[in-house]
Amino acid sequence: MGKSNLDLIKECDNFPYYSDDPAFYTVHLKTYHAFKVAGCDAVLGYIPNSVVEKFYWPDCWAVDSTAQTVTLVTPPGATPAQRSELMAQTLDETVKRGNFKILHGWRNEMYPIYGPKGEFLLEMERCASPIFGIVTYGVHMTGYVEDEQGLRIWVPRRARTKQTYPGMLDNTVAGGISTGELPFECAIREAMEEASIPEDIVRAGAVPVGCVTYFYVRDERAGGETGLLQPEVEYVYDLKLDASVVPKPCDSEVEDFRLWNVDEIKEALSKGEFKPNCAVVLIDFFIRHGILTPDNEPDYLEIVARLHRRLEFPTASHATK
Incomplete structure (x- = not known):
């Protein structure tokens, strides 16, 4: 058939709906870390815990295993260009380490990430976007x-x-x-x-x-x-x-x-x-x-x-x- x-x-x-089974949804969400950016309260994506464990996180990232968050840390007033540069540096190093097959499909295309008011926060390489779940x-x-x-x-x-x-x-x-x-x-x-x-x-x-x-x-x-x-x-x-x-x-x-x-x-x-x-x-x-x-x-x-x-x-x- x-x-x-x-x-x-x-x-x-x-992806499951909370309304279908709240208990299952709540447990399922514990298999992810929330992706965040300093200065923005919103969750911008979900990263599987297994990805968090093997990804390269330099000093500009804060990984909180208790709160299950991964945050791009930037100074107050950071510009989208500054955030984007930190993301680019992170991805460049991650590619060199060769831990992720998805990054073999590098496109040289940039995808935007927006905040809760539609504000442009930063951009990232297209093929990496599923890693962060944006x-x-x-x-x-x-x-x-x-x-x-x-x-x-x-x-x-x-x-x-x-x-x-x-x-x-x-x-x-x-x-x-x-x-x-x-x-x-x-x-x-x-x-x-x-x-x-x-x-x-x-x-x-x-x-x-x-x-x-x-x-x-x-x-x-x-x-x-x-x-x-x-x-x-x-x-x-x-x-x-x-x-x-x-x-x-x-x-x-x-x-x-x-x-x-x-x-x-x-x-x-x-x-x-x-x-x-x-x-x-x-x-x-x-x-x-x-x-x-x-x-x-x-x-x-x-x-x-x-x-x-x-x-x-x-x-x-x-x-x-």
Whole structure:
């Protein structure tokens, strides 16, 4: 029997909920240290205890095993640049020690960390973000064709050489939002880098349709250590394309694209062929386009609720001031 839509949601949003079992949740949380920054009261992420034990913590870090906290210690009034430099130095030394496989996938992309009022605290190398369990941000765009043949979606297959989710199916365009980047600009950049879709087509046709949020516990498909945490916000866009526009791989991250109808995509979802968060975005697409409805999906209510998890850590608006 294949995976249900709710199975796919639970596979991506798989960190426990306090409301489901408070006692279990409380015990489970003891397997993590809270990541904090001096001068900010908020917990910014969860680090597994096993990671804390083997990570390199120089003098600028305070590890409190009783309170189960790991705090980046900086002087009062420290700037984001100063905090970021300390983080960079820590990660550089950790890489040299070679204790973490996930750091082999160094991207030279910086991810921001925000405080409870949306203030920018610091940035860190993308591939290290799951070690600290921070909230990360990305965009997913579904490119689709709707004509006399019905609704069809462009589906890429990830390169089998990728460190993360090799060979799995993906959304038409997807990528992480770097420090200082706006979601729509990220979508434009990724559309060209991953799918060779020109900027003018994206600017003219991409429609922002909301976001999905989830709290993912990484498994072996993600590459690197398992059990690391990824609470994420994915801004979602729809891009209706003319049939003459054919996405093509532009880098080594995608093997090919295929134009699939709804039934073909449902079958691949059921077989678990899609990267977990890409399955979530497709289910969201199906709901918004009336393909999944309260009349044909028995888990409709729970699915809709689980598409928009309220995360335990501070999040920030990307709206321009």
